[in-house]
Amino acid sequence: MIYIRHTVILNMYPHCRTPHAARRGPAGRAECGQRPPACEARAGDCLSAHPSMQKKKTLQRRHIEAIVAVGDGRSVHRAARELGVPQPVLSRLLAEAETLVGARLFERSSHGSVPTAQGRLILPRARFALRTMERLNDLTTGDAPPIRLGCIPRAMHTLLPHLLERVYPDGGQAPLDKTGTGGAVVAAGADGDAKAQGRTPGGGTGTDGAGMRFEVREGNSVALFNSLAAGDLDFAILRGNVADPGDEWVIERLFDERTVIYCAAGHPDIPSGQVSLSRLAAMGWTLPEPGTTSRGAFDAFWAEHGLPPIKPLMETRSFEANLALVAASRLVSIAPESIVRRHVGFGVLRIVKVRRALPINPVMLAFHRMSLEDPLLGRFHAYVRDAARAR
Template structure:
């Protein structure tokens, strides 16, 4: 017999609700579609499962017996799907410091709604990991060149702050204007940094650039007083380093943060994560 799970779910819902209209609402389908599905099931079984009237719906004796087996089948299938979901994960690539509390809330919402998990993949170059399909979604900061065919979901703009060594003169001055950054040696994370020579017009760029290849190198180079750094404000709240001082930066453009993915990545999981990500954005 060509009986499908949708037939069993429709029948179990009507039997539980004792109403086609309430069951249709529960299943998120129209009442005529639900009626057709029940009619198909009864036709394929060649039995009458429900007694219908204008006021109520009741199970026939055959329907009551069939319901026991249908609910057992559905419960077993739900258990099987849940077991598979717990073994499914979505890989989120990032280079440093996920935005908070957005990241934690997004991950919780996604995992609770899907049963899948999020694997956090720390990598110096999230976009390269995305190109190589080492991650499903990449969290990126700053203005970046995304891979061809990839899509970007903007999340927010993060304010910038300056950071310097405790021995730097800037620590004593206590504030810095964006237009004056060029007066200082600038330490740049060339792989995943959000600020570099490209952030200013050619005639306003810092004269001295100290290049590093990742966040840890950048942090320790600034701490060693090789130059100052510019970083999203999240670093001030999350970084504890005795040799560093964070300094207010006035007039700086914000740093964009977003999610990058390929449309052909595991569609349902990526879509559900993006929905959770947008839902957790500050209003």
């Protein structure tokens, strides 16, 4: 357990816990109830005389900043440059932090600094603690950092519009733009995931959610939970259950959604009636790439019915690409039912009626157990829950 305290000034006249009580002497010094010279001393001397009264050293903000900077930069040199301090100073802070923690946090070499097992355990907690401190400071400046939401693609379509309605009650006042000022922006991150940024009208901050800023990072469930655990996200909307999330994480069920098999509206080889899975197995497929939760669930479903694994002609990172491919070809794919039905309404796609439907999957909200202690994060959490009920 890591305890974080701000530096405080100790009372110069502490109460002794021994049978003799401290009192003020004629010279204004702290004297114990015993006769001198047994315990006549200044407060500092009395504190030294009673080790149980000494303040236990704990990690300070400067130590946490050093841990996070080295963890992010993977190099003491880069971390020192980022923090604007000499490298020897940062090395000393890191050494102090490791002494206080009682473990080595990084393996340092000419190639950089790599977190140890203990470092990997502490880094996300350090990031969370540092971000909490930043939020406390920002309460007085009116410029709170953005809330970071990770979101699977299907929720971007089905949940995010309802969330925007709640975060932006005056939607016309905060139009989408390309600058991130007064609106929401979607951009591609370095890893190819989509990101969106936005802020409520009027700027600023508040405990009621007014002036709330947020950014959305789109990705698959595994990557998003890893980002959440690393301290890079405040909330993550995921598909399915997370394996052994640990006691510090809360996983809430938002809603259930079924995945369906679909094809082009005029597909000549797939009848409008029920179709067997074995017949579909012989079709050409385009599927989400391996490693995604959707692909894993589909492969497991296929195997449960004793069918050979599908070898897709194409694999994509998003179901949006598959929607376009299927509409213009004889390929078959999978996607959330609510999204496919929209395209069915446009007359370009058709849901394939199968005798054995794919299972219903829950969409979950994950966050750190302490997050709701923050009023702004608590308000955002309420918005997400309300948006899920409204979908």
